[in-house]
Structure formats: structure tokens, C-alpha cells
Amino acid sequence: MTLLADPFTEIAVKPFPDQKPGTSGLRKKVARFQEPHYIETFVQAIFDTVPALKGGRLVLGGDGRYLNAEALQIILRMAAANGVRDILIGRDGILSTPAASHLIRLRGADAGIILSASHNPGGPGGDFGIKLNMENGGPASETVTRRLFERTRSLTSYKTLHHSDLDLSCPGQVKIGPARVEIVDPVADYADLMATQFDFEAIRRYAASGAGVVFDAMNAVTGPYAKEIFEQRLGFPEGTVWNGEPLTDFGGCHPDPTPVHAKALLEFMTSSDGPAFGAASDGDGDRNLVFGRGGPVSPSDSLALLTEHAHLVPAFRNGLTGVARSMPTSSAVDRVAEALELSVHETPTGWKFFGNLLDAGLVGLCGEESAGTGGAHIREKDGLWAVLFWLNILAVTGQTVEALLKAHWSRFGRTFYVRHDYEDLDQSLAQETIDHLAASVKRYAGVSLGGLQVKTADVFEYQDPVAGEVSKNQGLRFQFRNSERLILRLSGTGTSGATLRIYMERHETAAKTFGAPVATVLAPLRRAYKDLLALEDLFGRSKPDAVV
Ligand code: G6P
Ligand code: ZN
Incomplete structure (x- = not known):
């Protein structure tokens, strides 16, 4: 009462x-x-x-x-x-x-x-x-x-x-x-923090040299942050930030920085008068996707390349202790870490799993295939931070995104990577299908799927090295004999039905393969998951709803 x-x-x-x-x-x-x-x-x-x-x-x-x-x-x-x-x-x-x-x-x-x-x-x-x-x-x-x-x-x-x-x-x-x-003021403290992380002087010189840069805020929250940082503090011209007014419905658009949803940016970046560098962020500003003239950089490659060049930015002037990636993120960063003698932590999907590793100083850089990159400056992934990281590298190396990627692949090989999403599936059927596979997953070792020999198959389980917490059932892993990897898991962020995410990768070292279409290189893995799951019979689906 x-x-x-x-x-x-x-x-x-x-x-x-x-x-x-x-x-x-x-x-x-x-x-x-x-x-x-x-x-x-x-x-x-x-x-x-x-x-x-x-x-x-x-x-x-x-x-x-x-x-x-x-x-x-x-x-x-x-x-x-x-x-x-x-x-x-x-x-x-x-x-x-x-x-x-x-x-x-x-x-x-x-x-x-x-x-x-x-x-x-x-x-x-x-x-x-x-x-x-x-x-x-x-x-x-x-x-x-x-x-x-x-x-x-x-x-x-x-x-x-x-x-x-x-x-x-x-x-x-x-x-x-x-x-x-x-x-x-929602922007000031954050912009000040960014100035401590990166070489703003070098980026200012890069801006003054007329390097073309575009940032698409997608009518979402990063607009005011990007305008302050890029256009005010770094001196990029007005108009560098696209869609910079946050709108309650994001202008009817889908605020996800993927080539599909950031279509205008993709078209501009690959047009004849496109700028040197482009980037986009999501609804709440924690995701990022970066583009060069040749198109987007896969987030897994971005993590690997940022790790390779981390010594060039003030945020890592004292070195990098280790790196972390979510399990479905490609193993590209592992090869860089091995060369630089850094430890790699493989965590379940979800930024929360990086927190303890960062708090304990075990890692300094983290990333996820889902367009997430971040460091120890905060405990979330950070879209603008990743974009500034790239700009800092471009500014101090004087190289283009394409040249950096090419050099990266020649040194470490290219990890071809793609994710297929099957969306809005019947929730209980999808869960049953995954549970059923999980129960028998070990039996796939030695079996051929899509013409590829399975080396090991398991259900990913993670023990937090700091808190000791164990997280079970974090996705199915199939490792094949020749560097290929196939991962299956159900999304935890959807709001209607279930989304099945299928992640595929294959590492290539021969330079002549680097320009091959991703779909061609990964076609055997697509056949492998079709062998594994009767998607057509179970859900009536013959192709993914999204290819990321
Ligand atoms: C959010 C989380 C990320 C996660 C992503 C995809 O952005 O912050 O850590 O990688 O969702 O999650 P999902 O469960 O949909 O694959
Ligand atoms: Zn987000």
C-alpha cells in the first residue's frame, strides 16, 4: 500500500x-x-x-x-x-x-x-x-x-x-x-580516451594529405562520436561521416556493418572514384567493418593484421601480452601470435568471456568474427577504436589496406573464411538437431564429409582460466585433415526463431590462391555441412539466408 x-x-x-x-x-x-x-x-x-x-x-x-x-x-x-x-x-x-x-x-x-x-x-x-x-x-x-x-x-x-x-x-x-x-556529455570522455590510444598527430597528417576516408554511422549512435573525432579532432573534411544523426528507427535501415547492410558504402568503396579507406559501425557502436578499395576486410583477418601491427600504435607501446578470439573466429590470428610469441586464448562467443582475461592482463587485444574488435582500454568491443587503429596503421606505414593485406597473407598465408546463417528456424527442432549431433559428435573422427576427412570433432567447452567457471555446449567443432575447420552453433542474439550459424575456414599458403573466390575455396566445406545436416529435409532450406 x-x-x-x-x-x-x-x-x-x-x-x-x-x-x-x-x-x-x-x-x-x-x-x-x-x-x-x-x-x-x-x-x-x-x-x-x-x-x-x-x-x-x-x-x-x-x-x-x-x-x-x-x-x-x-x-x-x-x-x-x-x-x-x-x-x-x-x-x-x-x-x-x-x-x-x-x-x-x-x-x-x-x-x-x-x-x-x-x-x-x-x-x-x-x-x-x-x-x-x-x-x-x-x-x-x-x-x-x-x-x-x-x-x-x-x-x-x-x-x-x-x-x-x-x-x-x-x-x-x-x-x-x-x-x-x-x-x-556522451562524447567528450570517450574522445579523450581515443586520443590516448592512437597517434592523433600522425592521423591528422594523414587527413591533411587528402587521404579519402568515409565512415558510415548508419543513422545509429556513433554519428556524434565520429563527427567529433574524425571531423573535429582529426581534421577530416565535413561529410566524412555519413548518416551521422542517430534516428530512433535508424532510418528504416538495418544498423549492422556488413557488406549487405552497408551496401552504399560497399558500392562507393569499390567504385572508380572511391576513397582509400571506409568503415562502418553498428546500432550501439561496438562493431566495426573496415573497407579498402577492394572491398571489406574480413573481421578475422582484421584481428590478425592489427595484432601484426600493434607495435605501431601508442595503445600497445608497452607490448602486447596475448590475444584472444572467440572460438568461431578464424585461426588467422593464431599464426601471427605464434610468430610473435604471444599466447592465444580461444573463448566462447560473447564479449563477456574476454573480461577476465583483460582484467588479469593475460591479453591486450581481442576479436570476434561478428565484427568485434577491442583492447584493454574498456571491457566492450569498440567500433571506432578499431577504425582508429586501422587509420593509425595506414598513417604511419603509408600503405593502403590492400597492400597491407597482401603483405600479411604473403607472410602468414590466407585463411579463407565465411559464415552461413540459416535464420528463423523452428526453435525446438533446431535445438534438437544440434543436441542430437552433439551427442554423437565424437563418432565423426575419421569420417569423410563433403570429400574431406574429419580429424577431430567435439563440442567446445571453455574453462575461464581466471575464475574457473566452465561454459559447456559452446558449439560443435570439426577439424579436417588439411587445415579446414567447420563450426556449428545456434545464435544467442536473435529475437525470432532460431538462427543456425555455420562457420567455415581453410588456410592456404600458396600466393596463387590468394585471389580465388572465397565460395570456391570453401565449397568442400559447404558440401561437408550439407552431408552432416539434412537442412532441406528438416527445415526446407536449400541455401543460407545470409552469407557473411
Ligand atoms: C553480440 C555479442 C558478440 C557476439 C555476437 C554474435 O554482438 O556482443 O560477442 O559475437 O553478438 O552472437 P550470436 O550468438 O548471435 O552469434
Ligand atoms: Zn553492437
Whole structure:
């Protein structure tokens, strides 16, 4: 019961059964989040799972997508009612995921709540998401995530208070109930951090030399960051940043930096008057894809090449301890690490698995095939950081993207790589299919698939070397006799049906093969997975929905 004079209130709720976070937070259709008490129930579970927030500090912000503004006001009220002492929030509720991670670390916050469904489309018919980050600035661990999910299943009420919406349009201090709210410039601290990581002088000279550069912010959160960093601080001409105004529905586009969704950029980069370098980032600014005149650089190759040249940038002036990649990411970086005598850690998919390795100083550079690259400066992958890393290398070597890649392949060989996605499959059938294969996977050793001999086959399992946590069932691995590798796993970020991801790679050392079409080189692996899975019979699918 609430007394009229009392601004605090406790609302009874029935738990929702579907608030299990996936690879990166709770992600659902906007309509689901709009159901009465849906946001509140999940957010209350966060406050109950992170007791340090009581009397503590919270960072709050999002990528500006549809529902961002309303959800932030709900969370502000609930934070105050749950005893959070102070809240740092980006102006207009905006914070890119990397900027939020940095702010948590910079200001010693106890946790952060980031509103985003990353690269998924936005708008009323699109997706929304809520992510929890911890005091190291990184996504909550599997253990915390499990506890959070359990809490969503058992709670019976949430706490809020009666308060009007806060005006978040001007930096400064305000109060909500007993809590202090500091509205911060979302860009400044992050841009300052970038200047410590890279040689801005060298990049400024590169810009002044007239090197053509384009960055496509895809109508998403990185627009204001990119304009400040590229056009203001580095002196690239106005217009370098495309689609630089964050829109709630991303202009109806899909804010995922893939050649398919960044089509205009791809066309410009490969046209006769294209610039030397192009890049794009996703909805919340943590992904990146870079392009040279010849097209995009595969994220796995990008990680390998950045590792090779890390000594050229200030962020790694004291050397690189080790590198980490998610298991499905290609093994290209392993060969660089071997040559440079660096350790390599192979983790499950999800940036959260890099956190402990970075905290313990075991690695300094991490990457994922899903367009993720990052370092120890924060605990999230970082789109603009990766783009600046590339620009720094281009500036100090004076080489083009193509020349760098060519030299990289001649030294280490080329790891041909592709991912096939089969989307919106029947959830339980897809799960059953994977479970069934997993149960018998060891039997494939020695078997021929698509004309290729399987050397080993297993289910990937990871033990965190720092915390000791074990993560089972992280994908099926098939290693063939001649460097080929095939990986199968179900995506943890989709919001409708199941997405089966199939990753294929093959390492080639003969220079004459480097220009061959990826599909041709990897055709035997495509045949291998068709032998393995009756996709046509089971799901009626004869070809992938996406080739990445
Ligand atoms: C998010 C995570 C990444 C992950 C990616 C793909 O971007 O932050 O760490 O690699 O999703 O995940 P999925 O489970 O859909 O393959
Ligand atoms: Zn993202």
C-alpha cells in the first residue's frame, strides 16, 4: 500500500517466463518490452542481483533507438526507489556501448545499464534490449546472468517512485527522489580516451594529405562520436561521416556493418572514384567493418593484421601480452601470435568471456568474427577504436589496406573464411538437431564429409582460466585433415526463431590462391555441412539466408 504523501511505491507483478538474457543482454521485439511491467520486472531483477547498486553509482544510457527515452525514465525512477545514490546518464539518454563501458570505469560506477539491441533493426516493429555491465565496464558474467535470470522468475514486485520525467537535454545535475542524477556529455570522455590510444598527430597528417576516408554511422549512435573525432579532432573534411544523426528507427535501415547492410558504402568503396579507406559501425557502436578499395576486410583477418601491427600504435607501446578470439573466429590470428610469441586464448562467443582475461592482463587485444574488435582500454568491443587503429596503421606505414593485406597473407598465408546463417528456424527442432549431433559428435573422427576427412570433432567447452567457471555446449567443432575447420552453433542474439550459424575456414599458403573466390575455396566445406545436416529435409532450406 502506498501513502499519498510517500513518493515510493511497490507494484505487485507476476514474473515473465522469457527474461533469459542471450549472448548480449535481454533482447526482444519492442512490442514485448511494451507489455505492462515487462521492463520493470527485468530492471528490478538487476537491482536485486547487484546489491552494490544500493547506495552505489549507476551508469545509464542507450543507443537512442525506439523506446530508449521511455525506458530510461522508468529506470531512473526505479533506480531512485531502489536506493541508488547517484546516476550518470548521457545527454538525451545517449551513450554508445563503448562509451558506457568507459564511463563505468572512469567514474568508478558499480554497474551500468545499456539500452540497445545492438545491430538489430529498431523502430516500433524492431528490437529493443537491456544489457547489464559490471564495475569493470564489461558485460555481466555467466554466473551473474544466471542469477539475474533466476531472479526474474521469482520476484513478485518492483519498486518505483512517483516522479515526472526528467529533462535530459542539458548536461548538469538534477535530483530524482533522493538520488543525484548527473547528465554528462556522451562524447567528450570517450574522445579523450581515443586520443590516448592512437597517434592523433600522425592521423591528422594523414587527413591533411587528402587521404579519402568515409565512415558510415548508419543513422545509429556513433554519428556524434565520429563527427567529433574524425571531423573535429582529426581534421577530416565535413561529410566524412555519413548518416551521422542517430534516428530512433535508424532510418528504416538495418544498423549492422556488413557488406549487405552497408551496401552504399560497399558500392562507393569499390567504385572508380572511391576513397582509400571506409568503415562502418553498428546500432550501439561496438562493431566495426573496415573497407579498402577492394572491398571489406574480413573481421578475422582484421584481428590478425592489427595484432601484426600493434607495435605501431601508442595503445600497445608497452607490448602486447596475448590475444584472444572467440572460438568461431578464424585461426588467422593464431599464426601471427605464434610468430610473435604471444599466447592465444580461444573463448566462447560473447564479449563477456574476454573480461577476465583483460582484467588479469593475460591479453591486450581481442576479436570476434561478428565484427568485434577491442583492447584493454574498456571491457566492450569498440567500433571506432578499431577504425582508429586501422587509420593509425595506414598513417604511419603509408600503405593502403590492400597492400597491407597482401603483405600479411604473403607472410602468414590466407585463411579463407565465411559464415552461413540459416535464420528463423523452428526453435525446438533446431535445438534438437544440434543436441542430437552433439551427442554423437565424437563418432565423426575419421569420417569423410563433403570429400574431406574429419580429424577431430567435439563440442567446445571453455574453462575461464581466471575464475574457473566452465561454459559447456559452446558449439560443435570439426577439424579436417588439411587445415579446414567447420563450426556449428545456434545464435544467442536473435529475437525470432532460431538462427543456425555455420562457420567455415581453410588456410592456404600458396600466393596463387590468394585471389580465388572465397565460395570456391570453401565449397568442400559447404558440401561437408550439407552431408552432416539434412537442412532441406528438416527445415526446407536449400541455401543460407545470409552469407557473411
Ligand atoms: C553480440 C555479442 C558478440 C557476439 C555476437 C554474435 O554482438 O556482443 O560477442 O559475437 O553478438 O552472437 P550470436 O550468438 O548471435 O552469434
Ligand atoms: Zn553492437
